[in-house]
Amino acid sequence: MTTARLVSYGIAAVIAAFATAARAQANIDVDEHRTTPVPHRYIHGILGDAKFQIALPDNWNGEFLMGARGFSGDENSSGAFKTVGLQKGYAYALSDQGWNRFTIIDSPEDKYYESRRRILQLTSYTKALIGRYYGTQARRTFMVGGSNGGHNTKMMVEDYPGEYDGGVAGYGITSHIEWMGSNARFVRNFDVIASRIDDIIAMRTANPDWDPASEPLSPPLTADQLQALLNIYNMPAHVGGLAYNTGRVPGSEYRWPPASPQWPLGSYNAILGYVTTSLAKFDPFYDPDGDGVLSLDEMKAWDPNLSPPPVQNDLRRFDNTGDLRRPIIIAQGSHDPIVSPGETRVYERLVEAHLGSRARDFLAVYFIPGMGHGGAEYDAALSAQLDALEKWVDWHQSGGLTGSPPPDVLVGGLGSYPRD
Numbered sequence: 004m005t006t007a008r009l010v011s012y013g014i015a016a017v018i019a020a021f022a023t024a025a026r027a028q029a030n031i032d033v034d035e036h037r038t039t040p041v042p043h044r045y046i047h048g049i050l051g052d053a054k055f056q057i058a059l060p061d062n063w064n065g066e067f068l069m070g071a072r073g074f075s076g077d078e079n080s081s082g083a084f085k086t087v088g089l090q091k092g093y094a095y096a097l098s099d100q101g102w103n104r105f106t107i108i109d110s111p112e113d114k115y116y117e118s119r120r121r122i123l124q125l126t127s128y129t130k131a132l133i134g135r136y137y138g139t140q141a142r143r144t145f146m147v148g149g150s151n152g153g154h155n156t157k158m159m160v161e162d163y164p165g166e167y168d169g170g171v172a173g174y175g176i177t178s179h180i181e182w183m184g185s186n187a188r189f190v191r192n193f194d195v196i197a198s199r200i201d202d203i204i205a206m207r208t209a210n211p212d213w214d215p216a217s218e219p220l221s222p223p224l225t226a227d228q229l230q231a232l233l234n235i236y237n238m239p240a241h242v243g244g245l246a247y248n249t250g251r252v253p254g255s256e257y258r259w260p261p262a263s264p265q266w267p268l269g270s271y272n273a274i275l276g277y278v279t280t281s282l283a284k285f286d287p288f289y290d291p292d293g294d295g296v297l298s299l300d301e302m303k304a305w306d307p308n309l310s311p312p313p314v315q316n317d318l319r320r321f322d323n324t325g326d327l328r329r330p331i332i333i334a335q336g337s338h339d340p341i342v343s344p345g346e347t348r349v350y351e352r353l354v355e356a357h358l359g360s361r362a363r364d365f366l367a368v369y370f371i372p373g374m375g376h377g378g379a380e381y382d383a384a385l386s387a388q389l390d391a392l393e394k395w396v397d398w399h400q401s402g403g404l405t406g407s408p409p410p411d412v413l414v415g416g417l418g419s420y421p422r423d
Contacts, residue, residue, distance in 0.1 A: 028050075029048045029049065029050045029055075029128060030048050030049045030050075031046060031047070031048040032047055032048055032049075033045065033046065033047035033048070034046050034047075037058075040086045040089055040090055041060055041061070041062065041089050041090055042060070042061040042062075043058045043059055043060040043061060043089055044057075044058070044059040044061075044136070045057075045058055046058075046059075046132075047078070050098070050121075050124055050125055050128055051101065051121065051124060052101045052112070053078075053098045053099055053100055053101040053117075053121040053124070053125065054077065054078040054098070054099045055078050055096060055097065055098045055099070055125050056078050056079065056081075056096065056097050057094070057095070057096045057129055057132065058085060058089055058094065058095045058096070059094050059132075059133070059136055059137075060089050060092055060093070060094065062092055063092055063093075063094060063137055064091065064092030064093060065092075065139070065141065065142045065143075066092075066093050066094070066141055066142055066143045066144070066145070067093060067094045067095075067096070067129065067130065067133060067141040067143070067144045067145070068084065068085075068088045068093045068094070068095045068096075068144075068145050068146075068147050069096055069122065069125070069126045069129070069144060069145070069146050069147070069159075069167070070084050070085065070095060070096060070097035070098075070146075070147055070148055070152065071097075071100075071118075071122060071146060071147070071148030071151070071152035071153075071154075071155035071156050071159070072097060072098070072099060072100065072148065072151065072152050072155075073148070073149060073150040073151050073152050074104055074150060074151035074176075074277065075104050075105075076099075076151075076152075077099040077103060078097050078098055078099040079097075080097070081095070081097050082149065082377070082382070083381075083382035083385050084147045084148065084149075084152075084171075084385065085097070087382070087385045087386050087389070088147070088389070090386075091386065091389060093145075093389075094129070094133055094141065096125055096126070096129040097125075098121050098122060098124075098125045100117060100118040100121045100122065100155075101113060101117045101118075101121045102114065102115065102117055102118075104277075104280050104281060105280055107280075107281070107284050108280070108281070108283045108284050115179065115284070115318075115321065116317075116320055116321060118155055118158075119155075119158065119159070119162070122155060122159055123159070123163065123166070126144065126159075126166055126167075127166075130144065143168040143169075143393075143396065144166065144167050144168055145167060145168060145169050145170055145171065145389075145392060146159050146160050146167045146169075146170035146171075146172070147170065147171045147172075147173075147389075148171075148172065148173065148175070149172075149173030149174050149175065149377050149381070150173070150174055150175060150176065150341065150342060150376065150377065151175070151176060152172075152173070152175070153172040153173045153174055153175020153176065153333065153342075154172075154175040154176040154177065154179070154321075154323065155175075156170040156171065156172035156175065156331070157170065157172045157175060157177075157323045157331060157350065158321075158323060160172075160327065160329050160331055161323065161324055161325070161326050161327060164328040164329045167329060168329055168396050169329045169330045169331060169332075169392050169395065169396050170329070170330075170331045170332070170392075171331075171332050171385070171388045171389060171392060172331050172332070172333050173333065173334055173335070173377060173381060174333075174334070174335040174336060174339055174341075174342055174347075174376055174377055174381070175333065175335075175342065175346070175347070175350075176342055176346055177242055177322070177323045177346040177347070177349055177350045177353070178240065178242040178319075178321070178322045178323070178346070179285075179318055179321045179322075180285070180307045180310075180315065180318035180319065180321070180322075181240040181241070181242060181249055181307065181346075182249065182342065182346065183277065183278070183281065183282065183285050183305075183307065184238075184240070184249075184305070184306060184307040184308070185238050185240065185249040185250070185343060186274050186275075186277050186278050187278050187282070187302065187303055187304070187305045187306070188234065188235075188238055188306075189235060189238075189251065189259075189274055190271065190274055190275045190278060190303050191303040191304060192231040192232070192234045192235050193231075193235065193259060193260075193271055194303070195227055195228055195231035196224070196228050196231050196232050196235075197260070199220065199224060199228060200256070200259065200260050201265075202220050203215075203220070203232065203256050204256045204257050204266075206218075206220060207253065207254060207256050207257075208257075211253075211254060213253075215229060215232055215233070216229065216233065234250075235250060235251050235259075236250045236251065236252070236253060237250045238250040238343075238345075240345070240349075242322050242323070242349055242353070243322060243323075243324060243325065243353050243356070244356075245349055245352050245353065245356070247345050247348060247349035247352070248343075248345045248348075249343045249345045249346060250343060250345065251340050251343060252337065252338065252343070252344055254337075254338060255337075255338035255339070255340050255375075257269075258270050258338055258340040258375050259271060259340055268375060270340040270341055270375070270376070273341065274340070274341065278302050278303065278305070279299070279302060282297065282302050282305055283297055285307075285314070285318060286305065286307070286310045286314045287314075288310070288311055288313075288314060289301075289305055289310065291304070323350060323353065324353060324357070325350060325352075325353025325354040325355075325356060325357050325358075326357045327354055327357070327358065327365040327366060328365070329365070329399075330364070330365050330366070330367070330392065330395045330396065330399060331365065331366055331367075332367045332368075332369075332388050332391060332392055332395075332409060333347055333350070333366070333367070333368045333369070334368075334369040334370075334371055334381060334384055334388060334413070334420065335347045335368070335369075335370055335371065335374075336370070336371050336373070336374030336375050336376060336377070336378075336380070336381070337370045337371065337372050337373060337374065338373050338374060338375055339374070339375050339376045340375060340376065341375070341376035342376060344370065347368060347370075350366075350368075351366060351368055351423065354366045363408070364399075364408070367391070367395075367408070367409035367422055368422065368423040369384075369413050369420040369421065369422050369423065370420065370421070370423060371384070371420045372420070384413060384420065387413055387414060388413065391409040391410065391413060392409075393406075394406040394407050394408075394409075395407070395408055395409055409422060410422065
């Protein structure tokens with residue numbers, strides 16, 4: 004690596020990456036050959052305090068996908084990223100990042116921000132293993148993941164452009180503190196409109212342009228119900244000096260209720276679950292009545308804007324910055340109720356704030372109509388996203404002589420999705 008590149012990528016970051024690789028000593032508990040989805044060597048173990056898996060395909064394409072797990076996942080929660088990646092010949096690795104959503108409150112040593120260090124550590128370890136196993140280094144390394152993994156993908160590509168050549172960051176969070184705040188706000192407002200949600204969904208279905216403030220239901224919503232509905236649509240948030248809306252979009256109402264036979268795509272319980280399992284870790288000072296126990300009503304009332312500076316400062320370290328020097332592709336559902344499309348909208352603005360007219364050289368965003376939080380539509384388009392990323396990196400590395408930027412319409416699997 005030249006001196007100029009050391010300066011460009013940050014001397015401290017590069018030294019830290021090499022030091023991490025040198026110190027990494029994994030405790031392997033599984034090392035075997037598997038045949039699905041394609042023949043590959045499978046390794047499972049612990050690195051530091053993080054569990055991990057590595058998959059090395061027999062028919063390797065010379066490249067490496069470093070995965071990032073969802074907020075509720077572990078080292079086995081690879082989704083379609085591993086399957087599609089192995090089928091295309093990529094080596095793959097995934098870490099549980101040293102924490103688990105369901106135990107993190109009772110584990111003082113576990114921190115959300117630990118993800119950054121553990122992902123980097125496994126990246127370095129896997130690169131070294133690839134070199135030993137195949138006899139040559141990976142030609143390229145991409146970060147990939149959805150939801151929290153989408154956030155992590157953006158974070159790692161932003162912070163370590165010398166380690167990653169680009170990323171596929173699906174339907175990801177941009178600010179964890181604002182995301183958790185939107186979850187609490189969603190459930191407390193949904194509780195107010197729960198008795199009328201069937202009517203709300205029916206009206207929205209009949210009239211996609213329905214304005215609840217000017218076209219009342221029959222019977223009309225009460226003043227409190229109307230305000231609660233508007234509060235779900237409009238949730239002011241901020242990140243990187245930018246104001247944005249992390250509310251749930253009109254048209255996605257059928258994805259709001261608790262899941263049931265009538266509303267199988269409902270997400271209320273999932274959103275409430277994020278609050279109940281994580282809030283006490285996000286804000287350990289929050290205890291409105293001082294009794295040492297957070298009631299459900301207290302959790303629903305949490306507002307990150309009222310958290311003390313130490314909490315906000317700690318969680319703001321996790322905010323994405325938009326400072327890209329490697330390309331990222333984002334595909335998100337237009338009706339995502341878990342991570343608002345507003346999180347991706349503001350990420351576009353963050354990149355534009357850093358790069359101006361060059362933002363489209365480093366970020367491509369596709370909104371998949373009607374899709375929720377990932378799912379079959381996203382998985383069907385994943386192969387096309389990886390192909391587009393490969394061509395985009397070719398374009399960057401060749402100075403535009405080969406490859407191409409991502410197309411305005413990404414065709415893959417179930418349809419065509421317009422680039423934003």
